[in-house]
Amino acid sequence: MVVLVSPEDEAELNYAVVNFGKKSPSSDVINIQQNTNAPELEEEPSYVFIGSKLPSSGVTDAMEHAKARKTQEDVIKICKQHRKLLIISIIAAIILLTVIIAVTIGRNQSECCPEDWKIFNHSCYYFSLMGYNWSEAKEQCEKNQSTLVMIKSSKEQDFLNKTVRNGTDEYWIGLTDANHEGDWKWVNGESCKCTETNRLYWYDKEPDNWSASGSIVDEDCAIIKQDGGWSDTKCIDRQKWICEKLMSIC
Ligand SMILES: [Ca+2]
Numbered sequence: 544m545v546v547l548v549s550p551e552d553e554a555e556l557n558y559a560v561v562n563f564g565k566k567s568p569s570s571d572v573i574n575i576q577q578n579t580n581a582p583e584l585e586e587e588p589s590y591v592f593i594g595s596k597l598p599s600s601g602v603t604d605a606m607e608h609a610k611a612r613k614t615q616e617d618v619i620k621i622c623k624q625h626r627k628l629l630i631i632s633i634i635a636a637i638i639l640l641t642v643i644i645a646v647t648i649g650r651n652q653s654e655c656c657p658e659d660w661k662i663f664n665h666s667c668y669y670f671s672l673m674g675y676n677w678s679e680a681k682e683q684c685e686k687n688q689s690t691l692v693m694i695k696s697s698k699e700q701d702f703l704n705k706t707v708r709n710g711t712d713e714y715w716i717g718l719t720d721a722n723h724e725g726d727w728k729w730v731n732g733e734s735c736k737c738t739e740t741n742r743l744y745w746y747d748k749e750p751d752n753w754s755a756s757g758s759i760v761d762e763d764c765a766i767i768k769q770d771g772g773w774s775d776t777k778c779i780d781r782q783k784w785i786c787e788k789l790m791s792i793c
């Protein structure tokens with residue numbers, strides 16, 4: 544009896560030849576030979592394909608499986624690298640976009656001062672055209688989100704000096720000793736410390752807290768005069784004033 548088992552891939556199969564002996568009809572299988580080439584038979588041979596693959600094919604399969612597995616692992620590794628690069632690229636793009644937006648906004652925004660205010664060193668200065676007493680002048684500045692000027696540097700003093708030099712007016716500045724005689728403080732509460740060794744810009748013999756004979760009103764508020772010198776005078780006098788505030792976004 545001849546049994547034929549067909550493999551899926553015939554090209555990879557070896558042949559097994561089964562000769563059925565004529566002398567021993569009762570014996571089904573006399574001899575089995577393995578040959579990689581199809582045999583030439585004198586009699587009509589019968590071929591039995593035992594299994595789909597012989598051991599040599601199994602080794603090939605294992606190698607191919609290993610190769611396929613390695614290829615798959617390589618693909619997964621490449622995909623992971625690409626995903627990592629994609630995430631890094633997205634983060635970099637977000638940072639770059641944020642910087643560009645910030646720079647653009649910064650360029651579109653600029654600092655400025657209100658109209659009729661003068662600019663010096665990122666601050667705005669207002670020189671009033673009318674006169675009030677010191678307390679009223681202080682309130683006027685505060686209504687405009689500013690203070691009576693506090694002169695904290697020689698450069699600021701020079702700027703004010705140049706501005707008032709050619710005029711005939713005197714201006715209130717934000718300096719007073721009304722709370723404690725001789726303890727001169729700026730309107731923000733800081734001590735001036737300018738009546739001893741470091742007299743800053745007081746005229747000679749000023750501040751003198753002068754008062755008329757018999758008067759209870761002395762001099763507790765400071766002014767800057769045309770040549771930039773400081774003097775104390777009565778706070779109830781009517782003087783022009785100088786306001787100061789930082790420049791703002793406009
Ligand atoms: Ca005084």
Ligand SMILES: [Ca+2]
Pocket residue numbers: 749750751752753762774775776
């Ligand atoms: Ca005085």
